Amino acid sequence: MGDSTQIKNYPPSALLRRSFRKAFPPAVRGEGVYLWDQTGKRYLDFSGSAAVNFIGHGVQAIVAAMAQQATQLEFVHSSQFTTPVAEEYAQELLEFAGENFVGGSVYFTCGGSEAIETALKLARQYQVEIGQERRHQMLSRAQSYHGSTLGALSVSGNRRRREIYTPMVREWAHVGMPYCYRCSFDCSDGCRNCGQQYAAELEHAIESAKGSVAAFIFEPVSGATLGAVTPPPGYLQSIAEICRRNGVLLIADEVMTGMGRTGRNFAVEHWDVAPDILVTAKGLSSGYTPLGAVIASSRVVEAIASGSGSFLHGFTYNAHPISLAGGRAVLRHLMERNLVQAADSEREQSAGANLARALANLPDVNTVGDVRGIGLLRGVEFVADKLSKRPFASKENFAGFVAAASAKRGVLVYPMQGCVDGKSGDHLLIAPPAVITEEQINWAVEQLQDAILEVSSEVATA
Numbered sequence: 001m002g003d004s005t006q007i008k009n010y011p012p013s014a015l016l017r018r019s020f021r022k023a024f025p026p027a028v029r030g031e032g033v034y035l036w037d038q039t040g041k042r043y044l045d046f047s048g049s050a051a052v053n054f055i056g057h058g059v060q061a062i063v064a065a066m067a068q069q070a071t072q073l074e075f076v077h078s079s080q081f082t083t084p085v086a087e088e089y090a091q092e093l094l095e096f097a098g099e100n101f102v103g104g105s106v107y108f109t110c111g112g113s114e115a116i117e118t119a120l121k122l123a124r125q126y127q128v129e130i131g132q133e134r135r136h137q138m139l140s141r142a143q144s145y146h147g148s149t150l151g152a153l154s155v156s157g158n159r160r161r162r163e164i165y166t167p168m169v170r171e172w173a174h175v176g177m178p179y180c181y182r183c184s185f186d187c188s189d190g191c192r193n194c195g196q197q198y199a200a201e202l203e204h205a206i207e208s209a210k211g212s213v214a215a216f217i218f219e220p221v222s223g224a225t226l227g228a229v230t231p232p233p234g235y236l237q238s239i240a241e242i243c244r245r246n247g248v249l250l251i252a253d254e255v256m257t258g259m260g261r262t263g264r265n266f267a268v269e270h271w272d273v274a275p276d277i278l279v280t281a282k283g284l285s286s287g288y289t290p291l292g293a294v295i296a297s298s299r300v301v302e303a304i305a306s307g308s309g310s311f312l313h314g315f316t317y318n319a320h321p322i323s324l325a326g327g328r329a330v331l332r333h334l335m336e337r338n339l340v341q342a343a344d345s346e347r348e349q350s351a352g353a354n355l356a357r358a359l360a361n362l363p364d365v366n367t368v369g370d371v372r373g374i375g376l377l378r379g380v381e382f383v384a385d386k387l388s389k390r391p392f393a394s395k396e397n398f399a400g401f402v403a404a405a406s407a408k409r410g411v412l413v414y415p416m417q418g419c420v421d422g423k424s425g426d427h428l429l430i431a432p433p434a435v436i437t438e439e440q441i442n443w444a445v446e447q448l449q450d451a452i453l454e455v456s457s458e459v460a461t462a
């Protein structure tokens with residue numbers, strides 16, 4: 001494992017793939033929780049790809065809605081027209097986002113990173129419109145990921161994903177964040193107190209920037225970077241209060257956690273936090289079409305409407321009618337089938353509760369340090385030594401090998417590294433579609449456990 005003599009490149013492809021050192025089986029079909037590759041091998045999609053698919057694969061109603069829209073009108077430019085599908089879907093999404101967004105507006109993009117760029121610019125323009133021209137800094141958290149475009153990378157703390165691009169991005173403060181399994185404080189109260197200390201770090205960063213902070217962006221539940229770390233009680237409420245008190249907009253990045261994934265329409269609802277801007281993608285279309293959305297509260301929209309009158313931003317493909325028809329059908333589908341409730345781990349016998357229960361025994365495995373998360377967003381962190389919580393050396397690629405061993409057994413999970421300090425620390429994300437059954441969950445967890453044991457024994461004998 002991790003031996004550089006084993007590294008080989010695969011034959012060249014016309015497609016610039018994610019890696020030259022990994023084999024990618026051609027996928028040809030999806031249905032329910034399953035995907036099939038060209039050889040006929042079946043995989044249980046236990047991570048919803050990358051926490052994307054929420055409603056299951058192959059739902060023909062979504063395909064039909066998109067085909068119907070394409071037949072009628074495939075595209076118009078948003079500088080010339082609006083469309084019925086855009087107007088109706090935006091209204092439905094505002095209602096789904098709840099009371100906090102009554103009177104607000106939705107801006108549609110082609111995915112999460114574009115939506116984050118949009119939110120950052122919207123926050124900046126809001127501050128200019130209300131006469132706060134100095135406010136331009138976007139604060140964020142150290143162990144975070146907000147997307148791969150340069151603006152989104154600048155607010156991302158994920159060292160692995162940003163390191164070589166650092167000279168190209170603006171650097172603003174990244175504050176620390178609570179990570180209870182590796183808490184830097186001496187906690188005995190479930191991290192309630194240290195959550196307040198982390199929140200105070202934000203206030204300090206805002207004060208140090210002397211009136212130039214426009215917004216603070218955060219993931220309510222950490223996604224890829226830390227692997228489903230939930231905030232301690234009181235922390236997010238304090239963050240929201242600090243932002244409000246200091247004239248700083250609060251942007252919730254719910255690209256991964258939104259649209260039901262955690263068992264609420266949006267994860268902020270678990271902690272009663274009301275952001276000024278909410279960003280979502282992934283589950284918004286469940287992967288049926290590239291789609292993201294920025295949901296802005298009435299206060300933000302009003303400032304522009306009654307100020308300059310136009311949002312200085314745009315993409316050719318924003319509010320693309322075919323994508324919106326797909327997203328709208330996904331929203332209808334997940335509401336009709338009560339899939340948000342299915343993801344809620346506090347509900348007895350829900351998929352979320354079944355997943356939590358099935359994963360509860362994993363910590364018995366020697367190399368499993370922590371199992372965490374909420375709803376249908378779960379993380380498994382690996383350690384070389386349980387007592388000291390020492391991580392594996394990153395060159396061992398422990399999580400990557402577990403994911404490969406698991407895929408061999410027909411179960412897909414999403415491996416990541418960097419949870420300890422941005423570089424070392426191995427973890428997996430588990431985020432299955434909400435239509436997964438108890439039997440499928442139990443089988444998948446068994447396969448995953450076998451995969452972890454296999455890789456652990458290889459490490460022990462290496």
Ligand SMILES: Cc1ncc(COP(=O)(O)O)c(C=O)c1O
Binds near residue numbers: 111113114255
């Ligand atoms: C929390 C979060 N924000 C933003 C993004 C970027 O979204 P996309 O990959 O659709 O551009 C991601 C992607 O993983 C994410 O998890």
